[in-house]
Amino acid sequence: MSQTPPVLEVKKLSKHIGKRKIVEDITFEVQKGEIFGFLGPNGAGKTTTIRMLVGLIRPTEGTIQIGGYPLQNQFIEAISQVGCIVENPELYPYLTGRENLEHFARMMTGITTEWINEIIRLVELEERIDELVKTYSLGMRQRLGIAQALLGSPKLLILDEPTNGLDPAGIRELRAFIRKLVEEQGISVFISSHILHEIQLMCDRVAIINKGKIVYTGPVHELVHEEETRIEWKLDPLPSGVQVLQELSFVRPVEQTDEHFYVYMPLDRIAEVNEKLTAKQIKVTGIRPVQATLEDLFLQLTGGETKL
Ligand SMILES: Nc1ncnc2c1ncn2[C@@H]1O[C@H](COP(=O)(O)OP(=O)(O)OP(=O)(O)O)[C@@H](O)[C@H]1O
Numbered sequence: 001m002s003q004t005p006p007v008l009e010v011k012k013l014s015k016h017i018g019k020r021k022i023v024e025d026i027t028f029e030v031q032k033g034e035i036f037g038f039l040g041p042n043g044a045g046k047t048t049t050i051r052m053l054v055g056l057i058r059p060t061e062g063t064i065q066i067g068g069y070p071l072q073n074q075f076i077e078a079i080s081q082v083g084c085i086v087e088n089p090e091l092y093p094y095l096t097g098r099e100n101l102e103h104f105a106r107m108m109t110g111i112t113t114e115w116i117n118e119i120i121r122l123v124e125l126e127e128r129i130d131e132l133v134k135t136y137s138l139g140m141r142q143r144l145g146i147a148q149a150l151l152g153s154p155k156l157l158i159l160d161e162p163t164n165g166l167d168p169a170g171i172r173e174l175r176a177f178i179r180k181l182v183e184e185q186g187i188s189v190f191i192s193s194h195i196l197h198e199i200q201l202m203c204d205r206v207a208i209i210n211k212g213k214i215v216y217t218g219p220v221h222e223l224v225h226e227e228e229t230r231i232e233w234k235l236d237p238l239p240s241g242v243q244v245l246q247e248l249s250f251v252r253p254v255e256q257t258d259e260h261f262y263v264y265m266p267l268d269r270i271a272e273v274n275e276k277l278t279a280k281q282i283k284v285t286g287i288r289p290v291q292a293t294l295e296d297l298f299l300q301l302t303g304g305e306t307k308l
Pocket residue numbers: 017020022040041042043044045046047048049194
């Protein structure tokens with residue numbers, strides 16, 4: 001157990017709109033210095049939860065504590081511990097990056113030029129900070145948005161689907177940058193996403209939400225069996241190939257399409273399987289490790305009972 005109290009403590013939180021239960025009885029904690037993933041398919045209730053966390057909407061039931069302060073009763077104290085970007089960062093395109101930060105800093109108290117410069121360094125925008133934001137790439141805007149969220153020295157940074165619209169290079173940069181932020185500043189980060197792979201690479205722990213309910217909370221490394229890889233098999237003829245694979249105890253079938261068969265299995269047993277298929281005159285026209293998917297994970301977690 002951690003000695004310091006959690007940075008974020010969510011207990012039995014629900015949001016009902018009319019008769020709809022958008023979020024239902026969710027409970028989780030985010031510890032100091034932790035990158036916490038909030039994973040779920042589109043429409044699962046992630047944005048609604050985040051909107052409650054930052055006080056944009058009121059919970060129907062439950063409590064939220066940030067840095068030890070209850071959001072409902074000590075709003076100012078609680079919310080001053082949070083920096084967030086919900087949906088897209090609000091930036092002025094016809095101002096420079098620095099002017100944007102200075103503008104937001106004026107609305108707060110005690111933000112020094114030194115701190116603004118430190119943040120610019122942290123988000124690695126030194127070279128372009130005096131250029132107009134409209135010339136920035138999406139990744140740079142995202143980083144400037146994070147810089148803005150960091151102005152008030154928050155203990156907790158909340159990012160809603162921060163990789164949306166970024167290309168793979170942008171995603172890699174963001175990942176490295178968030179890790180650095182946590183290491184250098186000791187803050188905690190709460191990141192929502194609908195992409196399992198992203199959460200796997202970025203986060204220490206994760207809560208998985210589906211249809212407003214949490215179906216898993218725990219360390220990311222326990223989530224996906226590391227000894228197994230999702231493998232795409234292209235076989236000719238496919239049905240006989242599928243039959244051979246299904247008979248092997250170490251192969252866990254997950255999906256079949258017109259052309260491919262997807263299974264989870266240890267990477268180091270591919271050659272052995274390949275030999276078995278060839279011995280039965282089945283042609284292996286393609287073998288490829290692919291990313292584990294959120295859909296597979298749901299099947300694994302719920303034994304196939306819960307659909308996305
Ligand atoms: N004000 C509202 N009134 C009615 N339904 C709502 C309202 N806000 C959200 N919902 C519904 O609640 C569900 C959860 O929405 P939410 O935006 O929280 O999901 P999400 O997990 O963030 O998904 P996405 O990634 O698509 O934004 C959706 O089905 C949405 O249509």
